[in-house]
Amino acid sequence: xxxxxxxxxxxxxxxxxxxxxxxxxxxxxxxxxxxxxxxxxxxxxxxxxxxxxxxxxxxxxxxxxxxxxxxxxxxxxxxxxxxxxxxxxxxxxxxxxxxxxxxxxxxxxxxxxxxxxxxxxxxxxxxxxxxxxxxxxxxxxxxxxxxxxxxxxxxxxxxxxxxxxxxxxxxxxxxxxxxxxxxxxxxxxxxxxxxxxxxxxxxxxxxxxxxxxxxxxxxxxxxxxxxxxxxxxxxxxxxxxxxxxxxxxxxxxxxxxxxxxxxxxxxxxxxxxxxxxxxxxxxxxxxxxxxxxxxxxxxxxxxxxxxxxxxxxxxxxxxx
Amino acid sequence: xxxxxxxxxxxxxxxxxxxxxxxxxxxxxxxxxxxxxxxxxxxxxxxxxxxxxxxxxxxxxxxxxxxxxxxxxxxxxxxxxxxxxxxxxxxxxxxxxxxxxxxxxxxxxxxxxxxxxxxxxxxxxxxxxxxxxxxxxxxxxxxxxxxxxxxxxxxxxxxxxxxxxxxxxxxxxxxxxxxxxxxxxxxxxxxxxxxxxxxxxxxxxxxxxxxxxxxxxxxxxxxxxxxxxxxxxxxxxxxx
Numbered sequence: 001x002x003x004x005x006x007x008x009x010x011x012x013x014x015x016x017x018x019x020x021x022x023x024x025x026x027x028x029x030x031x032x033x034x035x036x037x038x039x040x041x042x043x044x045x046x047x048x049x050x051x052x053x054x055x056x057x058x059x060x061x062x063x064x065x066x067x068x069x070x071x072x073x074x075x076x077x078x079x080x081x082x083x084x085x086x087x088x089x090x091x092x093x094x095x096x097x098x099x100x101x102x103x104x105x106x107x108x109x110x111x112x113x114x115x116x117x118x119x120x121x122x123x124x125x126x127x128x129x130x131x132x133x134x135x136x137x138x139x140x141x142x143x144x145x146x147x148x149x150x151x152x153x154x155x156x157x158x159x160x161x162x163x164x165x166x167x168x169x170x171x172x173x174x175x176x177x178x179x180x181x182x183x184x185x186x187x188x189x190x191x192x193x194x195x196x197x198x199x200x201x202x203x204x205x206x207x208x209x210x211x212x213x214x215x216x217x218x219x220x221x222x223x224x225x226x227x228x229x230x231x232x233x234x235x236x237x238x239x240x241x242x243x244x245x246x247x248x249x250x251x252x253x254x255x256x257x258x259x260x261x262x263x264x265x266x267x268x269x270x271x272x273x274x275x276x277x278x279x280x281x282x283x284x285x286x287x288x289x290x291x292x293x294x295x296x297x298x299x300x301x302x303x304x305x306x307x308x309x310x311x312x313x314x315x316x317x318x319x320x
Numbered sequence: 321x322x323x324x325x326x327x328x329x330x331x332x333x334x335x336x337x338x339x340x341x342x343x344x345x346x347x348x349x350x351x352x353x354x355x356x357x358x359x360x361x362x363x364x365x366x367x368x369x370x371x372x373x374x375x376x377x378x379x380x381x382x383x384x385x386x387x388x389x390x391x392x393x394x395x396x397x398x399x400x401x402x403x404x405x406x407x408x409x410x411x412x413x414x415x416x417x418x419x420x421x422x423x424x425x426x427x428x429x430x431x432x433x434x435x436x437x438x439x440x441x442x443x444x445x446x447x448x449x450x451x452x453x454x455x456x457x458x459x460x461x462x463x464x465x466x467x468x469x470x471x472x473x474x475x476x477x478x479x480x481x482x483x484x485x486x487x488x489x490x491x492x493x494x495x496x497x498x499x500x501x502x503x504x505x506x507x508x509x510x511x512x513x514x515x516x517x518x519x520x521x522x523x524x525x526x527x528x529x530x531x532x533x534x535x536x537x538x539x540x541x542x543x544x545x546x547x548x549x550x551x552x553x554x555x556x557x558x559x560x
Contacts, residue, residue, distance in 0.1 A: 029378075032367045033354075034516070034524040035454035035461075134518050144458050145499070146518060200327035200335070244342060245453060245462070247369025247376025249329040271371045271455035279330035308331045308386050315382045 008130045010075045011164040014156045018069025018112060021156040023129055023148045026059025028137035032270045038250065039139030039147060040266050042226050042289035043120050044282055046084030048318040049180050050124035053081035053101050058319045060128025061138040063162070065121045068112040070156065074104040078169070081124040083180065085188060085290055088113025089121070099180045118188035118290035127168025141267050143227070188290040194263075195302035195310075196253060199278035201240060205255075209236040213277055214299055218261070222293040226267040229288055231297065235259030238275045245273040251280035253299075263288055281307045283314065324397050326390055332366065332381035334393055339373040342464065344450040350375055351529045352403035356396045361389075370528045371453035372462075409450070409531040414496060416445065416487050416534045417542035418509035421551035423487065425472070425506035433469050443467050444508065445534040449494060451526050459498035459516025461526035466492045478504030483552060485510045487534065494534075498524075512547030 014021075024047065027040025041047035041064055051060050068087035082089065082098045089096040090111050096102060098121060104110055112121065131138045131149050140148025140155065147153055149162060156162075202210070212234040221230035236259045248254070252264045254274040263280055264272070265288075280288065281302060291297060327335040336353060339346045350370045357368060357377055364383045369376040379389045418441045420426050429440055449463035456462075466489055474490045479502060482488070486497045488505035497503060498515035515525045526532065543549060 029367050031523070032369045032378075033454060033528055034458055035456060036458045036523075038367070135523065146458070197328060197330060199329065200325075200337075244372045244374075245455065246335060246337075246371045246374040247329075249333040249335075249376060249378065251330055269455055270369055271453050279328070279333075281331055304328050304331070304386055308381060311331045311381055312385075319382060 008163045009166045010161040011078055011125060011169075012072045012110075012162045013075055014070070014158055014160045014162070015073050015109065016069065016071035016111075017156050017158050018065065018067065018071075020066040021070045022064050022140035022142070023061050023131060023138050023162075024064045024140060025061040025128070025138045027266065028135055028139050028141070028147065031135050032247070035270050036135060036146065037141055037144065037267050037270055039137065039141040041122065042266055043084055043122070043286040045184075045186070045286035045314070046120070046290075047122045048314075049099070049184060050081045050083035050122040051128070052318050053083070053178050053180065054079065054124055054126050055178065056124060056126065056128055060124065061131065062122050062124040062128065063156075065112055065123060067119055068114050068121075071109060071111045072162075074106050074108050074110070075161070076106050076169075078104045078164070079126060080104055080110075082121060083124075084121040085118025086116040087118075087121045088116050099185045101178070115292065119292055120289055125164050125169075126171065127165040130163040130165055143267055186287070186290070192287050192291055192295070192297040193300050194284035194288055194297055195281040195307055196278045196284065196299045197281065197304050197307050198301055199252075199276045201238070201243075201275040202278060204239045204275055205277065206237045206239070209238070212236065213261075214301055217296045217298060220288075220291045220293050220295045220297060221260075224291075224293060226265055228262045228264045228268055229291070231261045231263065233260070236261065236277075240275045243273045243275060245271040248272045249279050251282065251285045253277040253280060265289060282311050326393055328386075329376060331386070333376055333378045334386075334389060336375045336377060336393060336397070337373065338375070342372050342452065344465065346373055347409070347450055347452070347529045348402035348404070349400065352400060353396065355403060356400065357393070360392050360396055371455070409529055410527065411531045411533065412526055413533050413535050414487070414511045414513060415537045415542070415545055416509040416511050417537055417539060417547060418444070419539065422483070422510040422549070423508040424552050425475075425488075426508050428506060429470065429472060429489075429508065432472060435469070440470070440508070441536050443470055444489070444494070445536050449532045451528050451530045451532060452493075453528060454524060454526070457498060457501055458518075459524040459526065461495055461515075461524075461530075461532070462493050463495060463532055464493045466494050468492065472506050474504040475506065478502055479552075481553070482507065483510065483548065483550070485512065485515070485548065486552070487511055507552060510542070510547060512542055512545035
């Protein structure tokens with residue numbers, strides 16, 4: 001164990017909180033058997049690129065800003081990275097595009113407006129935001145009252161301050177030239193095609209239902225949050241009435257008796273008892289987390305091997 | 321269905337299906353499987369979710385391919401034996417104040433069963449339960465199996481706020497709410513214990529596989545143990 005002290009310092013002050021801004025790291029693991037969910041970034045893809053831009057360790061804590069409205073004021077000069085949704089961000093009223101590193105000088109105001117494309121933006125700092133881990137993680141899960149900058153699962157509130165590691169800030173000023181490749185800067189307004197690995201109950205759905213599942217256009221419902229996203233469209237029929245509750249993986253697409261699928265995301269309950277079409281790939285979960293209510297999505301079957309290869313390429317590129 | 325069965329649960333998880341029905345005797349097998357997975361996967365294990373008949377095994381896809389993880393699980397299953405230590409099961413006791421003020425559905429159960437309060441309490445507290453799974457909220461334990469006579473459907477309209485410590489039944493299961501939350505189970509009493517505290521060494525008082533006994537206590541003892549005697553808000557009482 002290192003005896004090195006980490007020196008924390010206030011970096012950003014919350015002038016306006018907006019609807020929902022939370023601290024997220026890679027997630028809370030090893031505690032699901034106690035009913036504690038995993039949390040973590042709803043859009044892992046954008047979160048990981050934001051950390052990559054600053055050469056941060058995998059899963060360094062970043063801010064997840066949902067729908068905008070947040071206004072932050074710098075309390076010192078900061079190098080920051082912004083990835084994910086375009087929430088109409090500005091620095092002292094000058095537009096700031098996502099997918100880049102930028103400098104926010106002491107006293108400057110970083111303000112998020114309204115969603116232009118996507119719904120969740122990720123703001124990273126060198127070394128990650130600091131806080132006291134709860135059950136091994138800083139991931140903020142409001143439903144459970146666990147984690148985040150306060151430790152109690154609260155979103156950012158007006159007047160609060162976010163803390164950074166000053167040594168990491170100093171080290172970052174050297175400035176490695178990292179960029180996000182163009183193909184990774186996703187167009188969240190384009191129709192989303194979500195890769196789904198068929199699961200064990202796939203054959204329990206009726207033939208017409210399976211055809212509809214993969215050929216219909218689904219609408220993202222207004223009931224969409226960090227627990228899950230409900231899709232509306234043709235009714236899917238399953239021959240199973242119910243199941244004994246079992247552990248639910250990230251991205252599981254369950255179909256309750258109303259026939260409308262729900263994709264389960266980071267803050268889902270740990271166990272559940274509805275039949276499932278299968279599991280969205282992690283990158284499909286990320287893509288879905290950027291969809292607005294009313295946006296059209298399609299489900300595309302993908303083989304486990306191909307899906308795992310894609311995910312491992314993503315991890316290899318971003319954990320480097 | 322031939323069991324055990326390995327079911328794909330995404331790019332970094334397998335679901336091991338061991339049984340097809342709820343049985344307290346499943347738990348020593350599931351506990352053994354958990355322990356074997358911890359040993360075999362080591363640091364490549366991300367999380368385990370045991371639940372009634374299955375175990376979800378979440379592994380690190382950066383370190384293991386799906387095939388490697390599957391082979392590892394298959395070899396564990398080839399010589400799995402129930403865990404004798406876990407079979408004995410940790411015994412946990414939950415003091416409960418069974419009273420209409422904190423357990424408004426005692427009346428519903430009395431009406432449905434024709435039993436008086438005392439007989440209901442004896443039925444609920446007279447059995448040792450197994451924790452089948454934790455879920456719904458941190459520390460919320462699904463326990464069974466409840467005497468058939470106490471089996472009641474959930475409330476038609478769930479409460480917005482069930483007080484922390486509320487002891488409840490639904491179907492053939494019983495549980496206690498670790499903290500205030502929405503909930504649709506029938507409330508029959510309250511425990512003074514803190515069921516989940518992230519700052520404690522054993523964060524969740526109840527763990528999968530535990531054997532649980534409810535111990536009836538009177539109001540004075542409940543208060544002495546730190547229980548909150550405030551009644552379930554009248555406006556939230558079930559109307560079903």
